[in-house]
Amino acid sequence: MTEHALMSDPGTSGRFGDYGGRYVPESLIPACHEIEAAFRDAWADPGFRDRLTTLLTVYAGRPTPLTPAHRLSRELGITLLLKREDLTHTGSHKINNVVGQALLAQRMGKRRLLAETGAGQHGVATATAAALLGLRATVFMGERDIERQELNVLRMHVLGAEVVPVTTGSRTLKDACNEAMRHWVASVDDSYYCLGSVMGPHPYPWMVREFQRVIGEEARAQCAAELPAAVPDYVVACIGGGSNAAGTFAGFVDTTARLVGVEAEGGAAATFGRAGVLHGFRSLVLQDEHGQVQEAHSVAAGLDYPGIGPEHAHLRDGGRARYETVTDAEVVRALVRLARTEGIVAALESSHALAWVIRAAESGGIAPGSTVLLTLSGRGDKDIASIKELL
Amino acid sequence: MTEHALMSDPGTSGRFGDYGGRYVPESLIPACHEIEAAFRDAWADPGFRDRLTTLLTVYAGRPTPLTPAHRLSRELGITLLLKREDLTHTGSHKINNVVGQALLAQRMGKRRLLAETGAGQHGVATATAAALLGLRATVFMGERDIERQELNVLRMHVLGAEVVPVTTGSRTLKDACNEAMRHWVASVDDSYYCLGSVMGPHPYPWMVREFQRVIGEEARAQCAAELPAAVPDYVVACIGGGSNAAGTFAGFVDTTARLVGVEAEGGAAATFGRAGVLHGFRSLVLQDEHGQVQEAHSVAAGLDYPGIGPEHAHLRDGGRARYETVTDAEVVRALVRLARTEGIVAALESSHALAWVIRAAESGGIAPGSTVLLTLSGRGDKDIASIKELL
Amino acid sequence: MTTSLEEFLTARRAAGRRLLVPYVTAGAAPGWTDVVRAYADAGADAVEIGFPFSDPMLDGVTIQEASDRAIAAGTTVTEILREVTALDVGVPLVAMTYGNLVFQRSGAEFCAALATSGLRGLIVPDVPLEEAGDLADAAAKEHLDLVLLAAPSTSRDRLRQIAGRSRGFVYALTRMGTTGERGEVPEQAARLGRDLKELTDLPVLFGFGVSSPAQAAELARHADGVVVASALMRRLLDGARPRELGEYVASIRRALDGAVDREPDEHATLPRHRRRPDPQDQVGPLPRG
């Protein structure tokens, strides 16, 4: 894959360099083919695009603003711009992808959306889109996440979705993915698997990135209006599976901006992972010497994932993006700092990106005077109860 | 006051017909004068207006979309349009007013914002604007509300605000207002009282309505683009103090739209109140035969207020707006219904407006085929925990 | 025509007396009228009677609590007036309450009812100058003195208007803030007292935060006297009997009398027992209207 083709259509193989592919049971192959064909068709259909754009605009609150973080910028000696995905309906970038996939499911005649969820944001978004389009929704969520993201569980209930607790393994996102896949295998006729990040079998990593591309495209135009240099020096986003980062990077991959993905230290597949196959795709995976996948550990339920989207692994290998880690303690401090300097309570997930920016700016890793675009992937309401004890 | 002057500048007396005025202790009179002068000055200053508009745009997420509620409209046989204040930063229309007042406070050289809060939305908005502008914030909140809106209390803490529990009286919004006023009297030199609704002494009812007018003005233009008749048949909003309704009505008061304010049955000052003086203004107040103010009772903390903004009392007397009540049970049903038909979890407060629309449409009170603009004043995340038991 | 509040207080002041107006919340305790009597006996120059309101914006916790108790016990304006009508304590009684009770029917009706019950003055802290016009007229018609408040934050120009419009006395707030006891006498109070004294011949009384005889005495140096409320109400809520409240008023009375022409720094050493002053020595008792 040549440089200019970065973040483009990965073709029928769904490969991003060595990564990606479609490692699923034979039972799911026809469904994956069907989704790929439907997505190619829809994505090339101006009618579909219009419908999506309309919903994102009149329903989900796009475009989201670009907020200059004046006070924090001053403290850090940089220009920090926040892309405000926290202001979307349901409170995170997840809605961009879900509205797209739900429209696709409807177009395909499916009656039900299946989803895995970690922080609950993707689950809430899925429950939301299902209600909006009159579909049913079944959301798989690890028991541990159900405990720490109770607000989102209740939201899903109010929205009429069925939340299925997953009691296997680490009882977090990884296991919810397994369970959702299993369930999908069994109900593929009437159910559409609405995957929440740039992972899973082809065409998901590509399709989800395309649905999230709107973040990067909006931000690119907003930066052009806001910054003398038009393009920021850094483009930073947190990485769970990597969808908000992929959507953001997609808008800047062909610029001079340095792309930085920030992982939770306890779930840093790009940093500590080895190549492997999980949940239908080949990528970097946290695993022990024997190949058993490890449990991720992060204060942010949405980053508690031992893999990373295949395209990120490819961007890393090629050096186009770099991946950094931050600790839980840095993240909580960053969350509070942003709240107290800018009045924005960001999600713990998003606070990872911020924690890195703070550390890098304060240690000279980001040169003074640099311009930084940071995607604030979601709002922190869901986390307030769980960080109460950490304050 | 003649018909054409409705919802305009109430002059130095701050009177809306028989209502309004400035019933505060002498100690506060200079502060009220100072604020009135500062507001008049700022409101006439394009620089101030620009700064406000910029913050509302790049920070608070304005304009908010107008969402056609397709599925619910079909069920009700009407065209229901939702003005999405739930999508603003912090999740309710309160931010519009608070950003305006906080800028004013800063312009006046104040160092601290005081606020009362019921649902916590105004408190969160105040804490937010204070953080944004580098001011301190002290928020008074009834103990009972602190219990039922815990999420918002934690948000205020994270934002660095001081939350003062009010243990007097009904321990809800009314008492928080008393306490905030008392505190203001004692600290008027360095503190600005950031009042959360169209109430209190002049210039607050007018000023807050002006800061909220953006809702109505945006909605007016959006309706013009969306509706063949340009103007909806009904314009509906919930009423606590009445700020989201006032801001909305201001955009339509000079049209043919019927204006409807919806109160909680247990806090329906416009319906069951008598003229009285409370918290610095003359208006309709729920009181017993002896003149003691009654406690309001509503499932929505933000509507638990025994008074109504003075301008609403005036609009009612003149017949330009009408005021309706709904029960807690209808409200919870309406909240769930909107969630399941449109994927929008509205605040309990906003669900009052919806509950009336549903009842009126289903009983023929709103004729089939009517167009209805409803201001969705906020999102329901804060209420999820408390309605859990009611589902 | 009977002596008005203003005439009564002015006459006493003319006699060289520092004025003392103790406060009681009507209905805050059973037999609260005995408290009024005890105050009068202890040397009060007038008694302020609070008509309890559910939302007393300018009051601190003590008077809030007294109000809540009174309301919970079923105290109403009608009932208070009935009891007051039967009271004859030789000094004027002044009603203090909030606008919502005053305007229940109309300011005129309320004033008429007060006057009929023998009250001589009215204080409504949430009805400032601009809102007081009609009420002042109505009060005047009933020969009821509508007392206006002045605050440390009030401009000199406005003080002049207030002084011009107030009747009975000018109620000077010692400080910004609500009622309640405080330790120090703020410098701003002294200034407000001086300013008002320059602007008006009306008696000027300090209120808010007068919490000890010594403090009362010091404050009185800057004006014509004091209103004492929370310090008394706290004792009443703590279970003090009318006699005990009367003794406390008497101690303030002594301090005030001793304070006449004394320097402030001597107050701390005021002799404990002084001759109890007899109001009759100065101005005769108030004839019933």
Added chain:
Amino acid sequence: MTTSLEEFLTARRAAGRRLLVPYVTAGAAPGWTDVVRAYADAGADAVEIGFPFSDPMLDGVTIQEASDRAIAAGTTVTEILREVTALDVGVPLVAMTYGNLVFQRSGAEFCAALATSGLRGLIVPDVPLEEAGDLADAAAKEHLDLVLLAAPSTSRDRLRQIAGRSRGFVYALTRMGTTGERGEVPEQAARLGRDLKELTDLPVLFGFGVSSPAQAAELARHADGVVVASALMRRLLDGARPRELGEYVASIRRALDGAVDREPDEHATLPRHRRRPDPQDQVGPLPRG
């Protein structure tokens, strides 16, 4: 050259025998190799050995739990291979695991290791046709049969490709869904079996949800035999000894043998005790490679 999995099964089928492949998760219980022996003794035509993986996407709760136990007990690929090398049970052993274990170093290395340990086949449910190219080549090089899966959702065209590319047998999924026991034999299984039989001479074995001897017998009617996994693993997790597992396999063996040429509706009344079939009657034991 030694007999391949495919040759072995084809020969047994040629002798008129319904093929039976029981499954065990390596390491799920101490002495799991005795389970393999018991299976062989009970008339298995091959034994499928699961190499436990942390995230077994296609497995139901029973095999997930067996995998978790095995991993918790420290089971590794190396350790399994060591134990398998020492196993000689007279029928071919087939590895079943997930892509992540296969690709740890490379498919080629993994296949070589399996072959060295005497395994004859490999099943990787999350490596479908498109992703199987290199792995199939590597397996072929090691004379290891890479068994591909076919599902009820697989198109006829694709079935043809799978059948063409698969070695050893074709693993036909009885239904959409994960492993685990189910009551009925779905109609779709029958159809898939018929389609595959039309397309290939490879043995076609049904797997997933074979949960009773009667069901095994019915399924076998539509193809060449069955893989039995969860029903055995559940018993193992419940504490069954190798001998008891062997007895269960024997009961399936009897049902399969009895089922030859019988109509499906007679299965329910199959006599309980039939002569225990001796595999040697049909095809000789597998010589060690």
